[in-house]
Amino acid sequence: MSRSKKTTVAAITPPEEPADAFAQQQEQVREDAWSTREEHLWNDQPLHAWSRERDALFVRLSEKDEGGYDLAFIPRMIALLQAQATPQSIEQTIDPLLYIEQASLVLYLASHQPDAWDHLRGRRPAFLRAANAWAEIAIQLGQEWQAIHTAVRLITAHRQMIAIRRPSAGSGAASGN
Numbered sequence: 001m002s003r004s005k006k007t008t009v010a011a012i013t014p015p016e017e018p019a020d021a022f023a024q025q026q027e028q029v030r031e032d033a034w035s036t037r038e039e040h041l042w043n044d045q046p047l048h049a050w051s052r053e054r055d056a057l058f059v060r061l062s063e064k065d066e067g068g069y070d071l072a073f074i075p076r077m078i079a080l081l082q083a084q085a086t087p088q089s090i091e092q093t094i095d096p097l098l099y100i101e102q103a104s105l106v107l108y109l110a111s112h113q114p115d116a117w118d119h120l121r122g123r124r125p126a127f128l129r130a131a132n133a134w135a136e137i138a139i140q141l142g143q144e145w146q147a148i149h150t151a152v153r154l155i156t157a158h159r160q161m162i163a164i165r166r167p168s169a170g171s172g173a174a175s176g177n
Helices: 016-034 053-061 071-085 100-111 113-120 125-140 146-162
Strands: none
Touching: 053 071, 053 100, 053 125, 071 146, 100 125, 100 146, 113 125
């Protein structure tokens, strides 16, 4: 009786999948977004972290704007201009007055603690009046684009930190972040 040779299979490490590399890259992006090296300031005053509470309040206050413009358009437009390799910047392409109201609301929410504006919750017109009165003093003429860019950075940094739920195994969709 001859014994059959037993074959051993060496563990093969599969090459790193692009999804894993992307996940690692996004983890680094999230860490960089909230690193202490980049502090958000407005007129040399530190801004409070953009939280879920501030984001939810901002969305509720700005969703009723019929003619309002969404700040989320700004990064998409910048990417579009870069992809087209046009010599024009976003500042030369878009009128800042279309976005300054939303930017000033973001900066108002980020520059104050909730106890400063809690009494205005549920009273949208009074809230917007308070934010606009603050913006008239805090955002000087010529600072419109600086305010818009700061507001976009705050919102973007916050939204990069929100985890995306992984789809179920049978959905066939890509994994979350």
